[in-house]
Amino acid sequence: xxxxxxxxxxxxxxxxxxxxxxxxxxxxxxxxxxxxxxxxxxxxxxxxxxxxxxxxxxxxxxxxxxxxxxxxxxxxxxxxxxxxxxxxxxxxxxxxxxxxxxxxxxxxxxxxxxxxxxxxxxxxxxxxxxxxxxxxxxxxxxxxxxxxxxxxxxxxxxxxxxxxxxxxxxxxxxxxxxxxxxxxxxxxxxxxxxxx
Amino acid sequence: xxxxxxxxxxxxxxxxxxxxxxxxxxxxxxxxxxxxxxxxxxxxxxxxxxxxxxxxxxxxxxxxxxxxxxxxxxxxxxxxxxxxxxxxxxxxxxxxxxxxxxxxxxxxxxxxxxxxxxxxxxxxxxxxxxxxxxxxxxxxxxxxxxxxxxxxxxxxxxxxxxxxxxxxxxxxxxxxxxxxxxxxxxxxxxxxxxxx
DNA sequence: TTGCTACGATACGGTGTCGTTTCGAATCCG
DNA sequence: CGGATTCGAAACGACACCGTATCGTAGCAA
Numbered sequence: 001x002x003x004x005x006x007x008x009x010x011x012x013x014x015x016x017x018x019x020x021x022x023x024x025x026x027x028x029x030x031x032x033x034x035x036x037x038x039x040x041x042x043x044x045x046x047x048x049x050x051x052x053x054x055x056x057x058x059x060x061x062x063x064x065x066x067x068x069x070x071x072x073x074x075x076x077x078x079x080x081x082x083x084x085x086x087x088x089x090x091x092x093x094x095x096x097x098x099x100x101x102x103x104x105x106x107x108x109x110x111x112x113x114x115x116x117x118x119x120x121x122x123x124x125x126x127x128x129x130x131x132x133x134x135x136x137x138x139x140x141x142x143x144x145x146x147x148x149x150x151x152x153x154x155x156x157x158x159x160x161x162x163x164x165x166x167x168x169x170x171x172x173x174x175x176x177x178x179x180x181x182x183x184x185x186x187x188x189x190x191x192x193x194x195x196x
Numbered sequence: 197x198x199x200x201x202x203x204x205x206x207x208x209x210x211x212x213x214x215x216x217x218x219x220x221x222x223x224x225x226x227x228x229x230x231x232x233x234x235x236x237x238x239x240x241x242x243x244x245x246x247x248x249x250x251x252x253x254x255x256x257x258x259x260x261x262x263x264x265x266x267x268x269x270x271x272x273x274x275x276x277x278x279x280x281x282x283x284x285x286x287x288x289x290x291x292x293x294x295x296x297x298x299x300x301x302x303x304x305x306x307x308x309x310x311x312x313x314x315x316x317x318x319x320x321x322x323x324x325x326x327x328x329x330x331x332x333x334x335x336x337x338x339x340x341x342x343x344x345x346x347x348x349x350x351x352x353x354x355x356x357x358x359x360x361x362x363x364x365x366x367x368x369x370x371x372x373x374x375x376x377x378x379x380x381x382x383x384x385x386x387x388x389x390x391x392x
Numbered sequence: 393t394t395g396c397t398a399c400g401a402t403a404c405g406g407t408g409t410c411g412t413t414t415c416g417a418a419t420c421c422g
Numbered sequence: 423c424g425g426a427t428t429c430g431a432a433a434c435g436a437c438a439c440c441g442t443a444t445c446g447t448a449g450c451a452a
Contacts, residue, residue, distance in 0.1 A: 034315065035234060035315055036232070036233065036234040036311045036312070036314075036315045037232065037234060037235075037311070038231060038232040038233060038234025038235030038236070038311075039233075039234030039235070039315070040234070111310050111311045111313070111314040111315075112311050112314075112315075114307050114310055114311060114369050114370065115232045115233070115234075115307045115308050115310065115311030115312075116232070116311075117307070118232075118307040118308075118372075119230065119231055119232045119235070119307075119308075124372070128370075128371060128372055131370045131371065132371070155386075156382065156386065159363075159379070159382060159383065159386060160386065162362075162363040162366055162367065162375075163359055163362070163363050163383070163386060163387065165362075165366060166358075166359070166361075166362025166363035166364075166365065166366035166367075167355075167358040167359055167362035168362075169362065169365070169366045169369065169370060170358055170361060170362035170365045170366065171358065173310050173365070173369055174310065174324075174327045174365060175324060175327060175328070176314075176320070176324055179358075183355070186352065186355060187355065187359070190351075190352065190355060190356065190359060190387075191359065191386075191387070
């Protein structure tokens with residue numbers, strides 16, 4: 001640990017690289033949200049970001065590579081409460097998801113990502129893996145609830161996770177009105193039964 | 197009713213138009229499924245269909261117009277059983293949807309449609325309207341069940357419809373494994389409670 | 393200050409798509 | 423059969439995007 005530099009990962013890069021990387025990734029998000037994956041071009045991203053095309057090709061190999069970086073960036077870490085009942089923790093988790101799907105600029109490009117995942121292997125592998133990781137958190141939570149006896153012993157954690165998360169994604173992808181955060185309580189009540 | 201012609205809608209057109217229209221629409225579906233909306237081009241559709249570009253422009257104004265026709269074509273009519281309990285009819289409806297989302301070639305282009313709906317107004321209006329119509333059928337069915345007393349009186353038909361349909365779409369769009377038709381029974385049981 | 397490096401801008405040749413037009417061949421209909 | 427219509431194919435000029443290369447400039451590090 002001698003000297004100030006070379007401690008972390010990217011912190012000691014030329015600040016110009018850090019800045020351009022940031023504006024390019026944000027421009028990519030907006031471009032994905034507006035025109036989708038297929039219609040997005042490197043040139044349109046460069047123009048929106050106010051950078052030269054070469055600056056993009058200096059850091060990424062192409063479109064799929066760039067979008068992959070976006071996926072990593074917007075993959076918000078899931079916050080799981082460790083206190084409270086399983087029911088409270090599930091509600092909290094879903095509220096976080098609902099908020100994310102309603103508010104975040106990142107979630108505006110989700111329809112584009114869904115489509116891209118089915119058409120482009122590189123993007124698909126990432127998208128499906130991330131979706132699975134997030135889903136697994138909920139499944140584990142429900143499994144704990146069953147083990148501890150808080151939830152019915154015949155509850156299928158995998159299916160229930162999809163029943164809980166499905167409506168949120170359904171509303172986001174198949175309609176133009178995201179699932180309201182305030183309705184999450186009612187959703188949990190309908191699926192897990194009235195609070196004890 | 198004099199004479200054989202001019203009775204229906206399109207039946208008395210030149211058969212060459214009917215045929216080319218058919219092969220073009222099917223090629224469009226496959227193209228949407230493979231590359232998505234944004235990356236789909238009129239030329240690629242023409243090539244796949246074995247048709248001249250001009251033949252496409254003769255019948256449609258452009259890409260959005262063509263995809264709109266596809267949406268109308270693949271909008272399968274929803275078959276609702278009129279016999280049996282509400283629970284049986286709901287199950288049957290969802291099984292039909294699950295089958296459609298698993299098997300049909302048309303459903304392969306759903307990710308593309310979802311993305312297109314959010315980026316293109318013309319497509320969006322159609323897609324969202326169709327989704328709403330289908331959803332309403334399920335809502336009405338559940339409302340009937342509440343009225344007749346077969347379902348709990350405090351059941352929210354709108355929310356429950358999304359809880360039932362959500363997982364099917366979630367699996368289709370966010371994963372690469374569609375919801376198994378055989379699991380629909382279990383889904384209905386988990387949401388509406390054990391069969392009486 | 394002095395190198396060095398990443399920058400934005402611009403231009404390159406090559407390719408693909410646009411929407412239109414023009415063919416002669418094939419098909420339909422009366 | 424014969425006139426009308428649609429067809430597939432090909433070519434058009436215009437434009438957009440590809441990925442690369444080359445500028446002079448500006449910010450960085452020492």
